[in-house]
Amino acid sequence: MSEKVFDRETLLDLTVNIIPLGILVFFIGAFALFPPWGVDPLVSGLQFAIVGVTALLLVILTYYAGKAVSKAENEMEADHE
Numbered sequence: 001m002s003e004k005v006f007d008r009e010t011l012l013d014l015t016v017n018i019i020p021l022g023i024l025v026f027f028i029g030a031f032a033l034f035p036p037w038g039v040d041p042l043v044s045g046l047q048f049a050i051v052g053v054t055a056l057l058l059v060i061l062t063y064y065a066g067k068a069v070s071k072a073e074n075e076m077e078a079d080h081e
Contacts, residue, residue, distance in 0.1 A: 005066070005067075005070070006066050006070055007070070007073075009073065010066055010069050010070045010073065011066075013066075013069050014065065014066050014069070017058060017061065017062040017065065018062065020058065021055060021058050021059065021062065024051055024054060024055040024058065025055065027051060028051055028052065031044075031047065031048070031051075032048075
């Protein structure tokens with residue numbers, strides 16, 4: 001049986017990164033569906049690039065933070081045994 005990458009406690013610890021990621025995804029969708037300043041390829045492309053790269057970096061940061069938290073929790077459990 002394969003072990004989950006993140007358990008429930010780790011996911012609760014990562015909520016501080018998941019909520020801002022949801023906000024970024026919301027704004028990407030909102031600006032794609034309802035562009036408030038019209039569609040200019042340069043401005044819209046730059047806007048989506050900035051928000052998209054920020055979201056991508058946050059996903060990467062969240063993954064590695066989750067691995068570090070999970071590893072630290074496993075080490076603490078092993079020390080108590």
